[in-house]
Amino acid sequence: MGNAGKYDEDAVLRARVLLLASDRPSSRVEIEAYRTLAQVSPRIYLPKLARALVARTWELRDPKAHVALYAEAVDTVRRYDAEARGREDQLRSALRGYQHALFAAGRRAEGRAVCEELAEAGQYGRLAVVLAEEGRHGEAADLYAGHIVPGSADVSDWTLIEWAAELDAAGRHGEALEVFARVVADARRTAAENRSPLACLVWKLDHYARMLRAAGRRSEGAAARREALTLLARLAAGGEPVSWSNIQASWVTLLVLSGRPAEPAATPDAPLPAFGVHPHHGWSPDMREEYFASIPSLDQRVAALRESGDLPGLIAAQRRLTVRRALHWETCGRRAEEALRPDLDEGVALARRLPEGRSAVARALTDRSMFLLAVKRYEEAHADFAETFAFESDPPIVTRT
Numbered sequence: 001m002g003n004a005g006k007y008d009e010d011a012v013l014r015a016r017v018l019l020l021a022s023d024r025p026s027s028r029v030e031i032e033a034y035r036t037l038a039q040v041s042p043r044i045y046l047p048k049l050a051r052a053l054v055a056r057t058w059e060l061r062d063p064k065a066h067v068a069l070y071a072e073a074v075d076t077v078r079r080y081d082a083e084a085r086g087r088e089d090q091l092r093s094a095l096r097g098y099q100h101a102l103f104a105a106g107r108r109a110e111g112r113a114v115c116e117e118l119a120e121a122g123q124y125g126r127l128a129v130v131l132a133e134e135g136r137h138g139e140a141a142d143l144y145a146g147h148i149v150p151g152s153a154d155v156s157d158w159t160l161i162e163w164a165a166e167l168d169a170a171g172r173h174g175e176a177l178e179v180f181a182r183v184v185a186d187a188r189r190t191a192a193e194n195r196s197p198l199a200c201l202v203w204k205l206d207h208y209a210r211m212l213r214a215a216g217r218r219s220e221g222a223a224a225r226r227e228a229l230t231l232l233a234r235l236a237a238g239g240e241p242v243s244w245s246n247i248q249a250s251w252v253t254l255l256v257l258s259g260r261p262a263e264p265a266a267t268p269d270a271p272l273p274a275f276g277v278h279p280h281h282g283w284s285p286d287m288r289e290e291y292f293a294s295i296p297s298l299d300q301r302v303a304a305l306r307e308s309g310d311l312p313g314l315i316a317a318q319r320r321l322t323v324r325r326a327l328h329w330e331t332c333g334r335r336a337e338e339a340l341r342p343d344l345d346e347g348v349a350l351a352r353r354l355p356e357g358r359s360a361v362a363r364a365l366t367d368r369s370m371f372l373l374a375v376k377r378y379e380e381a382h383a384d385f386a387e388t389f390a391f392e393s394d395p396p397i398v399t400r401t
Contacts, residue, residue, distance in 0.1 A: 165276025
């Protein structure tokens with residue numbers, strides 16, 4: 001990065017004066033000054049310009065402005081010398097911000113292209129999420145498979161859950177179960193070593209049992225639920241052996257994933273959130289906004305179904321609404337139990353009214369049990385789950401709750 005050639009000396013002088021002023025200049029003034037000075041000393045001022053452009057996005061709420069600022073930041077980093085220290089890391093960081101801004105502005109095709117560039121640079125996670133949002137589940141699953149080293153201890157549970165979710169959505173249920181079995185095994189090991197809470201293992205066992213039952217492996221599913229029931233009994237008797245505060249994200253991510261069969265199929269023209277990915281860990285901002293924006297209309301549908309007397313339809317719609325409210329509850333930062341408990345209670349009450357509704361009651365009780373576990377109501381969580389487990393016995397076991 002040498003001298004760029006001809007430049008306006010007066011403009012350069014003004015830029016230097018602005019930067020040397022006693023008061024710290026605004027980010028907007030810094031950007032203007034660095035643009036000018038980068039013509040003279042690109043090695044020094046291009047990195048300053050890139051940082052100032054990103055800092056400016058923190059001050060503005062306009063999605064269009066974010067796109068323009070991140071686009072310029074990406075272009076600025078590309079102008080570094082190829083051997084400039086930290087160039088590749090800075091470029092990836094600018095590209096991550098750029099794709100986020102493009103999705104927030106509704107420019108999905110351009111955002112996907114940026115994600116493809118990131119994937120070529122080794123950061124494949126965002127592209128996998130975008131493919132999942134567009135219903136391209138097989139491609140997303142293959143992308144995970146191409147980057148996850150078998151048996152590697154460096155892969156997080158979050159990534160394995162995402163991979164299993166995409167395999168399952170692609171109809172590759174056996175492979176999905178293999179991946180999720182690894183999630184459960186890791187959770188068992190860390191819980192046994194007191195390095196993770198028992199609650200996380202219970203949530204994962206519950207989801208694993210759902211997957212096993214869906215695959216026709218009912219005895220294995222029952223065994224997973226029996227293990228979860230034993231852990232809940234232990235929690236009810238003595239509490240959580242590991243101190244923890246904020247792990248509700250694990251519960252709500254699996255709850256949202258369990259609701260995917262009730263949602264329409266995603267397509268490139270009608271994308272949906274990537275179920276299995278936590279919204280703050282990967283959902284595209286446009287998908288997150290649309291998902292939460294659907295709450296009022298779904299609330300109206302639930303009210304209409306309640307009036308019509310369509311109990312099966314009401315139960316299905318009410319659970320979809322509860323799942324969305326649970327996600328909002330977990331992500332909004334205000335987690336008062338009373339804000340969500342009535343939705344779970346109503347789900348149980350509705351299911352109990354359904355003739356021959358043992359499966360609906362079991363699902364509603366399980367939903368409430370896993371929530372009660374999230375808010376540390378261990379005895380109540382155990383009681384609900386014990387009742388659901390009794391439904392798997394033949395003849396049914398009568399429990400007192």
